[in-house]
Amino acid sequence: MKKRILVVGASLAGVRTVQALRRSGSADEIVLVGGEPGTSDGLASDRPPLSKKFLFDAAVTAPPLVTPAQLDELDTRLVHGHATDLDLDRRHVVLHGGGTEPFDTLVIATGSSPRTVPGLEPRPGVHVLRSAADATAIRAACPGDGSVVVVGGGFIGAEVAWTLHTLGAAATVVEPLPTLMVRGLGPRIGEALTRRHLAAGINLRMGVGVAGIDGEEQVRGVQLTDGSYLPTDVVVLGLGTVPETNWLVDSGLDLRDGVVCDQQLTALGAEDVYAVGDVARWRHPRYGEDVRVEHWTNAVESASVVAANLTGTPTVHDSVPYVWTDQLGGRLQVLGRVRPQDEVHMIEGDLNDKFVAVTGGDGGLQSAVGFSMARPLIRFRQLLAAGATWEEALA
Structure with a gap:
């Protein structure tokens, strides 16, 4: 029997969830709710270029992450609007204006807002x-x-x-x-x-x-x-962001700087409710603590985790955090988490030019940071994923 999956939020995490569900073989009914300001259909653009090429060059366009026609191909109904409330007992989301969208499974993908x-x-x-x-x-x-x-x-x-x-x-x-x-x-x-x-x-x-x-x-x-x-x-x-959870304050969900989830991104204490992207706070197996990650890659990876769990492949969200930024004429990339107390060791180059550095503490490799040296940085992704020791990282 087909279920009705409601994805609330049509920015990166929400769109990637829809795509990952279909890619994973889901035949369920999917409804995507989007309310991106300044758009006619509620669909967001990819955000990383906004502070880079799009801001720099007026000739650069900001195409949406997905078009209505592409959603049709994904057999997904698009609802233009934004959520104002969630009723878990009645299994529906209330939209601005009073309309409701029922669900069997809910994916919360409302992201974050500037602080x-x-x-x-x-x-x-x-x-x-x-x-x-x-x-x-x-x-x-x-x-x-x-x-x-x-x-x-x-x-x-x-x-x-x-x-x-x-x-x-x-x-x-x-x-x-x-x-x-x-x-x-x-x-x-x-x-x-x-x-x-x-x-x-x-x-x-x-x-x-x-x-x-x-x-x-x-x-x-x-x-x-x-x-x-x-x-x-x-x-x-540029004061950072806060998770977009105002519409959930009366829902009964555990909200502590995000929707608190387990390792599979299931909202704690709620049946068939998941969170993805910036809005999700989950117990990260790699770090043994609750984290909320605002990076582009986390939105994509968390969408794939939820899609796998909804299509019969139990999956935990344990990927190594990754973020990049373009500035100073190059690309700065960070794998893992840089902790203030950790040792810093230069692998290649120096901090005044192109470089790769690693940080470590408690006997383990914690992060790798590179500036305009993508290739030498690659091997540290696998070492971080494998939980490499500090000695292994420096070997």
Whole structure:
């Protein structure tokens, strides 16, 4: 008997779930709910190019991850809208406007939204980057001789600052932590990349926060917590993201910075309910703790895990985290997790140029980081997956 699988969220994780289900042989009825802002059908674009090629070049288009015609080929019905509530007892999702979509199996793929804090919300001249419409607005607001302040020095903040710098804008990054990308790279590698951004001409204000943004209808500047003032035309907020779970607060699901799941991505305490992508927090077998991973590869891999579990192949989500970012004229790649306390060992090159470095602690290999050296980095993916010791990694 056919089941009705409802996938809520038509960005990467949701679309890949539909595709993986059909690829795995599912003959069930599939309904995809999408509500991407600024689109006519609710289907999202692939996000990584938005802060790279799409932001850099107005001639580059941002095609959707999947078209309505392709969904027809996948025998999937598309519902344009967004969810506002989940009723597990009645087995349906409530949509904006009051309509409902019933399900036998639910896949939550609503992703995450840009984090904001009081006083630092989007308004004229203040932008976030989550959609193609956001990237278009940022590019239009940043003339070649203008200035931009990027609030937040994580991967996206550093990447946006670099892209706008290459377009000719005077870019400043404001980051309360002492180095750029320190959460993802650790202090030593983060410090090296920070020096390289500074040497490239990007203004960095590290160890200081934003006290306020001056100007209501037109941004005039940014007031910092140390009392200094940065005149600017445009502000881009890169404060990270929060999982999109507001519509689930009354559902009874366990929500702790995401939908809490087991190793197979089944929502705890709920029957036939799964979560994929940014919104999922699960017990990672490799690390023995609950994690939430916002990277592109996790969205794809988690979709495949859920599709396998729904088509009769029990599968745990235990892949090695992977993220990449394009900046400083090259590609920075991170495999595994860089912990601040771990030792750093250079494998090839040096931190001021192309390099591959590994980090380790507790007797094991924890991560591998490479800049513009993809080939020497490859072997560490297998070593990380195999749980290699520190000695094996350095052999």
